[in-house]
Amino acid sequence: MMTTPPSSSSEQPSEKTDLLQYARAIHERVITLDSHIDFAPADLVSERNYTQRLDTQFNLPKMIEGGLDGLFFIVFVAQTRESQNTEALKAPGYDRAYQRALEKFDAVHHFTHAIARDQIELAFTASDARRIHAAGKKIAFMGVENGYALGEDLRFVQEFYDRGARYLSLTHNGHNQLADSHTGEREGWKWHGVSPLGEEVVAAMNRLGMMVDVSHASKNAMMQIATLSKAPVIASHSAVRALCDVSRNLDDEQLLALQKTGGVIQVVAYNGFIKTTKADSPERLAALAALQKEYDLPEMKGPGQQARLQAALKTWPAERRKEYESKLGDLNKSYPGDLPATLNDFVDHIDYAVNLLGIDHVGISSDFDGGGGVIEWNDASETFNVTLELVHRGYSEKQIERLWGGNLLRVMGENERIARELQD
Numbered sequence: 001m002m003t004t005p006p007s008s009s010s011e012q013p014s015e016k017t018d019l020l021q022y023a024r025a026i027h028e029r030v031i032t033l034d035s036h037i038d039f040a041p042a043d044l045v046s047e048r049n050y051t052q053r054l055d056t057q058f059n060l061p062k063m064i065e066g067g068l069d070g071l072f073f074i075v076f077v078a079q080t081r082e083s084q085n086t087e088a089l090k091a092p093g094y095d096r097a098y099q100r101a102l103e104k105f106d107a108v109h110h111f112t113h114a115i116a117r118d119q120i121e122l123a124f125t126a127s128d129a130r131r132i133h134a135a136g137k138k139i140a141f142m143g144v145e146n147g148y149a150l151g152e153d154l155r156f157v158q159e160f161y162d163r164g165a166r167y168l169s170l171t172h173n174g175h176n177q178l179a180d181s182h183t184g185e186r187e188g189w190k191w192h193g194v195s196p197l198g199e200e201v202v203a204a205m206n207r208l209g210m211m212v213d214v215s216h217a218s219k220n221a222m223m224q225i226a227t228l229s230k231a232p233v234i235a236s237h238s239a240v241r242a243l244c245d246v247s248r249n250l251d252d253e254q255l256l257a258l259q260k261t262g263g264v265i266q267v268v269a270y271n272g273f274i275k276t277t278k279a280d281s282p283e284r285l286a287a288l289a290a291l292q293k294e295y296d297l298p299e300m301k302g303p304g305q306q307a308r309l310q311a312a313l314k315t316w317p318a319e320r321r322k323e324y325e326s327k328l329g330d331l332n333k334s335y336p337g338d339l340p341a342t343l344n345d346f347v348d349h350i351d352y353a354v355n356l357l358g359i360d361h362v363g364i365s366s367d368f369d370g371g372g373g374v375i376e377w378n379d380a381s382e383t384f385n386v387t388l389e390l391v392h393r394g395y396s397e398k399q400i401e402r403l404w405g406g407n408l409l410r411v412m413g414e415n416e417r418i419a420r421e422l423q424d
């Protein structure tokens with residue numbers, strides 16, 4: 001991190017091979033845990049599932065190829081805005097969100113218990129993760145993205161915990177009954193932070209030992225959570241605002257508040273949060289809009305655009321998809337856009353966070369199948385590239401072990417310990 005990477009031109013081939021082997025050995029030994037991977041329940045059914053090499057960024061064959069040891073499957077529920085539906089923050093909206101969450105919990109249980117039980121196992125504690133890894137299986141945790149699905153009933157916090165959730169973010173994009181979202185920077189605020197109910201949810205999570213995830217929360221909400229929580233908090237998939245000025249990222253003040261809780265930022269390899277790309281030219285925008293329209297695709301705007309696009313493409317026959325991709329390739333040649341983020345840009349965020357917070361408060365996440373999009377770590381099969389880049393930058397095995405999951409498991413253990421204390 002503080003040393004200059006050996007330049008490929010000056011080093012001897014044997015040094016290069018040594019470094020590669022050294023990195024491979026580290027990658028083999030440490031537990032590599034990715035704290036944020038989305039999925040569609042339709043990809044975890046008997047006929048079509050992650051034991052197959054699906055056209056998804058994450059699945060077991062790609063995970064094995066990349067040497068990724070574990071993940072958090074994300075029970076994500078989209079936020080219905082009150083402006084879109086007056087019943088968004090009333091029983092009908094909550095019920096829909098809750099049903100969607102259950103569907104995702106069930107899908108992960110079915111996958112890990114029935115479909116792939118000899119390959120991957122559901123973990124509930126930090127020590128489960130180590131036991132499962134030692135037994136040669138992949139580790140599956142679950143996290144909830146968006147407390148919207150809890151409605152206004154605190155009993156559901158316990159229910160989600162019982163179903164396996166080990167972290168939960170109060171919000172996603174758009175404010176809900178628990179807290180303000182980062183999107184308030186464009187839309188204005190509802191609570192100016194966490195709502196009274198949101199405060200109760202944080203307390204309930206602390207009592208259970210479920211980690212509070214501040215990704216997607218507004219700055220005010222995030223800072224309030226850092227003060228409210230009796231246990232270390234996490235940002236399950238966020239990056240550094242000083243390097244990429246978007247509302248989803250954490251500024252230095254937020255990062256230091258997170259550190260003060262004893263928590264960890266799981267730096268996310270999501271293109272749009274790693275690099276602020278230059279705005280497209282009017283000609284490129286017009287050409288893109290025309291192509292989207294020709295193929296009846298969703299508008300490429302706002303957070304989650306890649307995910308929406310990928311979801312739409314997934315439903316197409318291969319032929320149509322190929323045709324679209326070839327036209328997109330031509331368009332990119334005629335009207336080039338700014339280049340997406342690379343692995344190097346991503347690890348710059350890790351370096352920045354480590355320099356500010358120290359090695360104990362930084363981790364790694366991909367946001368695969370919810371976005372991702374960083375060149376050289378764009379699916380689980382490329383996971384080794386991250387370790388190799390960390391080795392290039394001079395991180396030691398011990399430091400890499402912490403970044404790749406050691407810190408997150410420590411924070412989880414702390415949450416478990418504090419919960420026991422609070423329950424006594």
Ligand SMILES: [Zn+2]
Nearest residue numbers: 145216237370
């Ligand atoms: Zn997210």
